[in-house]
Amino acid sequence: MYDGPLHDPRFPGLRRRGFLAAAGGAAGLGALALAGCAGPSGDTAGGGGSPRRGGKLRAAFAGGGASESLDPHLAALFADAARAKALFDKLADFGADLSAEPRLAASWEPNAQLDRWTVKLRKASFHNGKPVTARDVLYSYRRIADPHKAFRAKASLEPLDLAASRAPDERTVQFALKRPTAEFPNILAAFGAYIVPDGAQDFDRAPVGSGPFRFVSFTPGRSALFRRNDTYWDGAPHLDQLEFLVVNEESARLNSLLGGQVEYAHELAPTTARAHEGKGQIEIVRLRNSAMQSFAMKTDRAPFDDKRVREAFFLLADRKELVDGALSGAGEIGNDLFGKGYAYYANGLPQREQDLDRARHLLKQAGAEGLRVTLDTSAVAAGFTEAAAIFRDQAAKAGVQVKVAMGSKDSYWQDTLDAGSLCCYRSGAMPIESHFSQRLLSASTTNATQWRHKDFDALYQQAQSTKSPQDRAAVYARMQRRLYAEGGFLVWGFADWILGTARNVRGVAHRAPANTLDWARFDKVWLA
Template sequence: MNHDLRGLPAGTGSPRSTRPGRRTVLAVGGATAAALALPGCGGSNDTPRPADGEGDGKPRPGGRLRAAFAGGGANETLDPHLTNLFADAARAKTLFDKLADFGSDMSPQPRLAEGWESNEGLDLWTITLREAHWHDGTPVTAEDVLYSYRRIADPDAAFRARSSLEPIDLEDSRAVDERTVEFRLKRPYAEFPNVLAAFGAYIVPDGADDFTEPVGSGPFRFVSFTPGRSLLVERFEDHWEGAPHLEELEIVVADEESARINALLGGQVEYAHELDPATARAHRDGDRVRIVSLPNSAMQGFVLKTDRAPFDDPRVREAFFLIPDRRELIDGALSGAGEIGNDLFGKGYLYYADGIPQRERDIERATELLREAGYGDGLTVTLDTSPVATGFVEAAEIFREQAAAAGVTVEVRIGNADTYWSDTLDSGVMSSTRSGSMPIESHVAQRLLTDSPTNATQWRHEDFDDLYQQAQSTRDETERTALYERMQRRLHAEGGFLIWGFADWIVATAPNVRGVSEDAPANTLDWARFDRVWMA
């Protein structure tokens, strides 16, 4: 299973607004339970158990929470700009802050930035910093912000957030005063606050380049770190949002899912990240662990290459959209842990076109479309898939059986998990895909424009590009929403993403853990918010 965060960066709001958006995904690699044999990782927590009737209301301060994640081995680092895995993101989030982060609907929410405002042309944005301090007591300043972004943008470095910062002209951006940053952009960008929340765009102290014992501005401060094994942090009393409830937090590494759930069952940890749906189902009704499903965290679907036969014919694409029984795919590939999709990314997110009717299975119409396209005698298609992510192979086999009803022969080809994403980006005709949560704007920019870096569907249309650029030059949110609906109606009718579902992300906790959000897709502000957690 692949534990990188492919396809998971940074919401959207009115250019002059920092209000929360309307109601409201990282991807997914091996140590054993032995990895949990760490100092301070015994079989019970030091937090005293409450007397009867206590612990379910007001948070209790104190205690150490131990959280198990899949890790990256002995080469792990605490450099937040090198964040790539879920474990990296969880560690960075404890020690550092970003200017903004994404709410559950993928709209940007202020963090170190107290607010933002643009000029009329949407190419100059002024960011006001809140009063915050580094762990050594010095204030967070505009110069820290500029240093951090210039470090991330270094073309000689391999920082993941670099592409997100591309719209900024950092040479012409400046610190107006200690708490005000002026970002000059290369072009109008109505949704620039998405950049502030980009995955890995953490703010570090001016000049920081050694993160052996990092000084951050996050809710916890550094105590010790052993790469591939454990990070121990302690409460930062002077955090701008208030001190965490926990006295200490330890993030430990256990790559295998079985090691994480067994460590939780055995009392070695109190939080286990990333469980399979089958494991969750087995423990959901028990009293030894508490299962938390984070809704709508991962898009699941198939890529149809729109530039080559047979999918260069929009009638064939529409036929394939009408073939799947989406509920059967959710139940069979995800053990029911998810909801059906409508061939559009971002269900429930800001700008999602929920007025487009849900597409239903229609084998008769699919067969008719294939006949019109010249495939009345049958069609054979190779579907590339891999055990690179939960449900990929299972979904491919289920779709193979479903497609036979329309006279389509699907040949499932299992690829190498280590090279699957690069192998299928430009090759083949149809492949399994997934994506973590990100704003719909980012999905379009990264995957659906002529020059998008990960345009797996090979969707390249200048008039579609123009609609996106028009949206980014539009100040009024209502008008911008209408433009996004036009883009989505076009994609729903003739795009190359067959999005059959949205998977839940599943974590588990000990029964005495409180404060874990149940309404936060992975890769959003309230995911892994250990500063909000307490021990009952």
């Protein structure tokens, strides 16, 4: 992994990893992080020692049944994404602070207007021995952007003008963009933006990628077996084989780990972690700040169209009580902003505390004394129902009556996107810029708080037209101060993501947030 100077000229906008000093750092996705770039500071769990080659690691994930696919552009579940990362590569991926780090890209460079970017590819080969070329890159991106398909990374690639993008030679891609995009590297690192061979369509019988492992076999809903790619550009994996097993129940994953049927168990509960942490039978790894936990207030309708009511709700919350109760203590408190520990996060704002007297005063000013509001929640995500009950009781202390309404697990996210006025919400890791563009602009398609302000949109466009990272950071800070004061996300916490490994597993990172390069990265793991 690249760990060069703060501003390497090959990678404009690249920020040094190591941004996280006191915090770690994923909607619907939480995740694991298995690392290859851990340093001597203790970035990996399971003990140290020199890497040992050989053996098979069996990893248990919850899966998607018979409809599962190895098509990396369809990856949506944890199991899908982990398998895709083993077989394929992206041009870039996210580091621990959610800034883009190079993978298949050797460099990226913009023009003066930031609407044309030139990407140079490193020397890398697919599993069939053919080199990864610019044609493969353009084919992959055009496939993802197909308007007739529903590929995961499609929205992330929207700024690209792929019809006008060109491949002047085998290792150069000239990307045309629809508008200035200073955060262009985030597009290359987008979730699901994997590079596949030109013309590839069939991924379930014998998929060919450029990743650290090669395909052996796949049974949807049951297992996938891969073997080491000895010619991998980033160094051959230590493991001989990697097997993904679908084990849907958390208790079954734990029992498989305890019984020696697997060496890695994804997505364990906080109660499981407390019961087994430090007991010596298995290793527990906590990935800090892996999921933002919040309540989303609709800012375009009563009562939350009054910013005084929104501020009052910020002050109703006892964040520590929410983390302790809803997350069983497996997390840390939030400060009403997304991206704690990520690049560009506004660290300097005061930590908001519960202040019931001030909340009552604001509600009285807004003519909202004795306010009654419905809080939509569901068992769709861990801690949602518990958080709703805790906040209901907290609000009652200031005379606010919160009615908790249980929604369907199957349709909750769609139901709450436009309907209602207050709901439980969570988010996976992504760059702060992506959080702005996907959720907080007037044209954002997943704007759960209905935050739509032309001046805020203009600040985002200003940032995207600003080449200097320092000047861009100043614009992002203005945007975050605005959201802190009057936004619609009451961010009360950041949850740990918990996984377990056998005691002989080494090289598992615990500092990288979910959805980053070191998430689900098995090529640097070994068996002691």
